Every structure is written in C-alpha cells, then in structure tokens.
Amino acid sequence: MNLENKNILIIGGATGMGFATAELADKLGGKVFIAGHNNEKNKIALSKLSNSAESRFVNVVDSESIDKLFSSLQQIDHIFVTAAPGGTGDFIDASLEIKNTYIYGKFWSLFMITKAAVKQISLSGSITFITGGFTENPTKGTVLVSAAFHAVEGFAKAMTIEMAPIRFNVIRPGFIDSGFWDFMKKKEREILFKENKGKIAVNRLGTSEDIAKMAISIMTNSFVNGQIIEVNGGKLPEKTV
C-alpha cells in the first residue's frame, strides 16, 4: 500500500484511532494533516510524525471553524473523521436543544464537514466515518448514540450516489482499548475491559492500530464504496442460562 502524493486529512487525528491512522498514513508516504480542537494535543501528536505532516485547529461542532480548516488546505485525497463530542445519556434527560445532543456532535458535525469537504476533495478520493456497536446493539443510555450512528451510516451510503464517484464508507469498531476510555476510573475501566474481552472471539480487545489498518485499506482500495465495515474481532454468542 502506498499513499505517496496523497493528501490525507484526519479529523480527530491527535489521539486514538485517528492518530494511529495518521502514523500509518505518514509511514506509507502520505502527506498527513491532523486536525483537532486541542492545540497542545495536536502539537504532541505532530512531534511523533515525519516532517511533512501538519496540524490544524478545528472544532467540529462549529461550521466557521470547519470552513477555516478547509480554506487552509488545498486538494484533499482522503478524509477520516474520528472526532465526535458528546456521548451516552438517558433518554429522559436528553436536551431538546439539538446542539446539546450527540446527534449534533456526531452526525451534524459530519454533515458540516462533508459539505465543506466535497468542494475540494479529489474525485478519486474517499471519506470515512466511524460509528460503533451501539448501532445494532443499543444498551440503556445509548438512544441518541444509536440514532446518530444510524444517521451516519445512512448518510454515507446515500452520499455514494449523491456525490459519485467520491467514495464514502463507515468503520464500525468493536471494543477498542484507546484513550477514549480515560474518563473512567482505573478500576471501573479494568472491569469493563475484562467483561468486553470475554465477549470477543479473538480473545483480545481491539487497538487503535486495528482500526488504522482498515482506514488505510479503504483509502487505498478504490473499489470499496458505500460499506459499513465491522472491525470487532468477532462476537461470541451471549451466555444463556
């Protein structure tokens, strides 16, 4: 796989799956731009990449910030978006202000990014989004997450027709051991990780690198389009009594 002469934009690229993808794209010769809303994290991430890599500030829930990001770039070949502010919460407590919900943080941010991106993405380029297992297996407190994931997956599929030949795909990761879980207390996190490992057929949690490999495969394989690709190690059947 080779990404020479390709411009790769990774929104959320300072950490986790985004950074692992930035590292791999950088190794494969791509010109990498990482974008995120924390300049300090952007700086640290950039220091680990080759000299050709660049970073940009963007807040994905702010359309002006998104426009500013794209106006600072020339033609882009591939875009991978991992940034998605917000998270789980009970339906009963959900805000009626759409801007305060995960629908906005996850789905509307991608909508705004894509609106700006299609003006300057190469016609042989690709845009890849991330959803997750809650699309099909919601648990209590994931109503808006599941709804946002469905919206993202439907959006990606429909965009392959609307904006052909630009390719749109979605990676649906399983349980990934990334900094994403750092908000939890260590003990709680260990319990959660152990529980989830027991449900995965390959008997390990996923890594950001597992997702990065899929993101790069999508970028480099121009026949992958309109797909929802699960990268989850295989699911063991639920135990029944």
Ligand SMILES: NC(=O)c1ccc[n+]([C@@H]2O[C@H](COP(=O)([O-])OP(=O)(O)OC[C@H]3O[C@@H](n4cnc5c(N)ncnc54)[C@H](OP(=O)(O)O)[C@@H]3O)[C@@H](O)[C@H]2O)c1
């Ligand atoms: N880890 C898992 O098990 C898992 C499973 C399924 C799906 N996912 C989804 O996969 C995505 C990536 O996960 P990850 O593990 O790579 O997590 P991560 O390391 O937290 O990556 C998300 C990145 O997006 C940035 N970001 C957040 N809000 C932003 C904003 N408003 N504007 C710009 N950048 C923003 C974060 O910056 P800060 O850290 O500074 O906020 C962070 O760098 C997430 O959307 C998550 O929901 C994760």
